Amino acid sequence: MAIYAAIRQAEKSSIGVILGRGTTTTIMEYDPQELEARWRERWSETGRYEADPDADADDATFVTVPYPYPSGGMHIGHARTYTVPDVYARYRRQQGDNVLFPIAWHVTGTPIIGAVERLKKREEKQLSVLTDTYNVPEETLPDLETPMGWARYFIEEHYKKGMQSLGLSVDWRREFTTNNERYSKFIEWQYRTLHERGRLEKGLHPVKFCTNEEQPVTTHDLLEGETAEFQEYTLVRFGWDRDGDDIVVPMATLRPETVHGVTNAYIDPEATYVVAEVDGETWFVSEYAAAKLEYQAHDVDVLETVEGAELVGKTVENPVTGDDVLVLPASFVDADNATGVVMSVPAHSPDDYVALQEAKADTDYLESFGIDPADVADIEPIPILDIDSEDGTYGEIPAQSAVENDGIESSGDPALEKATKNLYNKEFHAGRLKEFYGEYAGELVEEVRDDFKADGIEAGQFDVMQEFSEEVVCRCGGDVVVAEQDTWFLSYDDEDWKRIAHDVADGLDAIPDNTRDEYHHTIDWLNGWPCIRNYGLGTRLPWDDQFVIEPLSDSTIYMAYYTIAHRLQEIPTEELTQDFFDTLFYGPDAADEVDDRALDLREEWDYWYPVDYRFSGNDLITNHLTFYQFHHGELFDEAQWPQGIVIMGMGLLEGQKMSSSKGHVVLPGEAIDEYGADTVRFFLLNSAEPWQDYDWRDDLVGSVSDQLERFWNRAQDIISDPGPDEKPELETIDRWLLSKLQDTVRDVTTAMDESETRSASQAAFYNFEEDLRWYRRRTELDRPAAKWTLRTVLETRLRLLAPFIPFMTNELHEQLTGTPAEDAPWPEPDDAFEDETVELEERQVERLTEDVRDIIDVTDSDPETIRVYVAADWKRDVFETVVENGDNVGAIMGQVMQNPDLREKGNAVNDLVQDLVDQTRGRDETTLRAQLELDETATYERAADFLAREFDADVVVFAEDDPDITDPADRASKAIPFRPAIHLE
């Protein structure tokens, strides 16, 4: 049975063929699984991609990609992220560089901890992701119940396996995780150094804080409000004289500049409020607000709990204008939001305008609180700004105009919210403050709001309070509030640090080049970044171990760590001191005690650094990639700054976003099992340029698989019958194909230098397949010259394609030449084979073929004879004149008409010149020169056999002025240069 199976296998993988010269050889069938496994093993056994400093190599090239975060499995989107740098690395290797492409694992922060917690609780959604999406065996689940167990599983079973299956040319000796003691020593060095250099600052920072669990929470921990934003409210400190006590009534607003337009205030009479001591003052706020203020670093001591009604009907004093305003009752006030007391600006807020109208109307309600309706009736909107606008949409009181224009009748009208939003927007961008704003009079709100607010705070009129834009609830069910916490910031807001970062960005090869502006923009926009957390995996802050350095902050210069990671293992952790790393990165003069081992490592660091290209997703531009530039700028000399960054786009799956929780993912392992790694790689690299979004579509991947198999089979035909070793006499068509090959080499190289993997693979594969198709159709393939040509072409293409499909190309190139493609040098264009004229000749034959086919199709005929008429010599002379004079028709005519023979032909010449000018306009000089070289008659005569075969007809070529011409339909005179006349019969 076993023997039978072996024979079957042998039959399957090799097919005996009888060759023309009577010898038998074997052709291998394309079996990606078998051949890829073989190459993987070979790479691993020989340590093919382990890169060490080497003085003989042309150049050291260091490419990196952000290390994966193994909080879940690897999907096909990740596969592309890591394959793009691999293709570049392989390209540089063939160019003769010594290339380092390392990888490590980011195991820092909270996501993995959260995931483990959800697993331990056996949450259904979590179990489904693990067992259904990522195929984790049931019995393995307990191994995942610790953070490192979890990480280890996905590293080993997903990422590493996936990367190795894909054939990534990674130096695996250098892998590490960030939750590792030696790495921590490195990060400690980094943060001590930043601290010494004054790049860390202590301060308060708003965080999402669960009031139930009494701890900060991340977006992942939320049940509701994932999209909630922090909003900083201005608190306008109104004053209330409560039986002789001065009490502050802070009213929250997002539009502090409207303080001059306040006519009254609102409070919810039925909600619970408190009188509390806040930082030594007495405040009146909602009960809920008092609790929040305490979280926001205020000392709060509740003295008395009262109903909102307590303040109703009282007057409070506007701290800016000194005016007294009346507090009205209103059920629409939300005591849960901000302070629970709001000021009313009816001239500029449609909400307030409608509320005031309704309050005036409901006299019974006012009287029930002891308020005289006449006092309310007297309240009039106070306009405080004018809106720049050409039309008269808004009158003196914009809120009134908005309400009336939209026909809003009551506060229940849904249009009110929209009107409010529109007006707020309009007033923000086009509102100019009135004259009583002093130094801000006439200014746009947009320009001065922040300054106005700062002035108010300075003058003791305003305070601030943080609030969410929507309700936020923790997974545990607890309310989440904004808390102010002590923290350390990376001072990305320092102007001098920003300047350094700008310099880094300026010196960078940013691909695509519009990303450079995005880096500059991000650098300008960044504020201080809180770089520590209360909990999570990773490195503790060296001088305060209750804090841990957060993930984006422990991954800014780790590329340097790759250069020495494998050799650091030999050094005991406790010896990795500040001095050690100072010596390593800054040299012997920088340390008090110089460690020779550090000096030794310094050489390797020096050898590889800087990073030549970092490949990364476009979502990291606004954080990681910019931090990367800040930190390199600060910590290292200019020579070590990042040399280039290539941005990568996002992946879709059948037009939809991938989502592991919905199971809408393709795992690389499954795709590779089905199609083979070369197909997966080729699809990922060829379907879009790296920075463009791409779409994994099964039908397209299947088609790539077919294309590669066809390529393999054709290659096998050539390998089994390679033709002569010495170059035989070549025909024009052979020289044409070889000339096309040189164009292809040039195109692919140019594209690869720009990391344009799509253009490169498109040119090397599909575009050249077109040329081959024409070649096969055009000539006899069993000529020795054709065999030699096809073999030469195959060898060059295998090298061009080696970065993309390394398994197949290595195998074929080795079969053909004895050397794997990756060990062969990158092809260079060979002048000897470049021939513009031959390419043009062939273009003419192609056109003639198309024209004949066109005529046959349109006339639905089946000609016996095809007659081709080449333009007469005088027409060629005119063409020459056109080439010499460009598109100046007047000049051409002037010159042509000098010739009496031509003058005789009159209008015919005029028409011809017009045609030829149209034809040559915009053509480059080289092409035109080559056209002058071209012998049309000879070209068509050479192609006559081919045309005869194509159309199963006799083919005769005449010159237009041939005395022996056969021209039954009087066509010959229609010929113009490069556009022969045709007659079918």
Next chain:
RNA sequence: GCGAGGGUAGCUAAGUCAGGAAAAAGCGGCGGACUCAAGAUCCGCUCCCGUAGGGGUCCGUGGGUUCAAAUCCCUCCCCUCGCACCA
């Protein structure tokens, strides 16, 4: 709102930076060859009209510059992503 990218055939898209025959390539569809058949492969066709290689329309919208605009400039409309302390 701010910042970035985009709108070209039934679909994915190239062409735009450096203006000069619009539509490369792939997918899908149609027809043919091969085959008992299917698949694979190979050859055509795939915006509209056409019994001679032609003509017409056309690059989100509307203008402008130019001998010439998908391409440069301006207006407007629509789509995607980011706007943070999270990888």
